[in-house]
Amino acid sequence: MDFFEPRISADTEAWWEGCRAHELRFQKCRCCGNVRWPASYVCPQCLSEEYEQIELLNEGTLYSYVVMHKPFHPSLKDKVPYIVGAVDLAEGVRISVNMFDVDPEKLHCGMPVTIDFLDCETYSRPVAKLKGES
Secondary structure (H helix, E strand, O other): OOOOOOOOOOOOHHHHHHHHOOOEEEEEEOOOOOEEOOOOOOOOOOOOOOEEEEEEOOEEEEEEEEEEOOOOOHHHOOOOOEEEEEEEEOOOOEEEEEEOOOOHHHOOOOOEEEEEEEEOOOOEEEEEEEOOOO
């Protein structure tokens, strides 16, 4: 394993299944239309328990980022420095992802990014790359 395993709950199970299928799946409230992130039992806007699963586009904008020089978790000690980015998706959701194949000196907030997926043995996780770069 090259990364620590996520803790999957009843609320986040659909998210991780979506990642395994290389899809960004989110809860959308059936009452008020709020796209929930993180997933939750009730809508934080209207407290409704009713929701549907939707798939969002795999494109966004880099809101912010940090270059980590000290590992967050022991499994990352051989990976420093690495970049963690906050990405705004068009539907108003902000997710945190690792950024790959990018020179941190060339990064700036507002850059367009594409969400890709990194497959591990037991799960897949979203990662960001600069739009137009493979």
